[in-house]
């Protein structure tokens with residue numbers, strides 16, 4: 001039987017990954033295809049965030065999308081506000097993704113910066129988005145980023161944060177994992193690709209529970225927090241300063 005240990009793992013969509021070594025340094029077109037098949041309601045989540053942005057954007061608004069990858073969310077927010085004067089900056093630590101997003105989003109209100117969000121000097125903003133990004137930031141420093149976001153938001157500004165979430169106990173986690181695996185099988189990933197992806201995400205994707213995320217948001221300073229989306233093990237939160 002082939003050893004799974006050191007070989008490149010087929011994660012689907014032509015993406016090769018390593019054990020405990022998932023990387024976003026992959027072609028942008030492959031990422032878009034892969035995430036849309038992997039994350040339930042991925043595009044609907046962008047649409048929901050774009051709709052909710054209506055409540056936070058004024059003339060000359062400042063928006064940051066942290067972990068902007070291929071720029072799809074930036075594009076969706078701008079499309080929702082075609083005539084509004086605003087700036088939206090995508091912060092992304094993979095250089096090739098920044099280049100891909102910049103070539104794709106042709107709108108002078110958008111810019112993409114190659115930076116680690118933990119080191120970036122954010123200006124005062126009306127809206128921050130973290131769409132399945134915080135889960136890839138080391139648990140020890142998640143609170144630092146959320147505190148910075150809270151500090152940099154204008155009073156009344158919003159944070160829209162979507163995360164994969166763990167269940168509150170082992171039984172529910174077991175149910176959720178099984179349902180999600182079935183979802184991926186139904187989306188034409190093979191059993192081996194599902195296993196390979198899980199293997200590669202070890203130590204990289206670390207989901208917190210809903211309660212864990214709420215605690216983090218409160219520790220960062222947020223008091224007004226609600227859930228805006230939930231599908232089994234994927235949840236969206238809106239927090240307002």
Ligand SMILES: C[S@@+](CC[C@H](N)C(=O)[O-])C[C@H]1O[C@@H](n2cnc3c(N)ncnc32)[C@H](O)[C@@H]1O
Pocket residue numbers: 024035066067068069070072073091092093094097115116117118130131132133136137
């Ligand atoms: C699952 S993807 C996000 C998907 C994207 N928001 C979308 O709407 O398609 C996570 C992204 O966050 C980026 N990322 C993770 N940690 C980061 C950090 N500390 N600073 C900037 N980008 C980060 C990764 O490189 C990756 O592109």
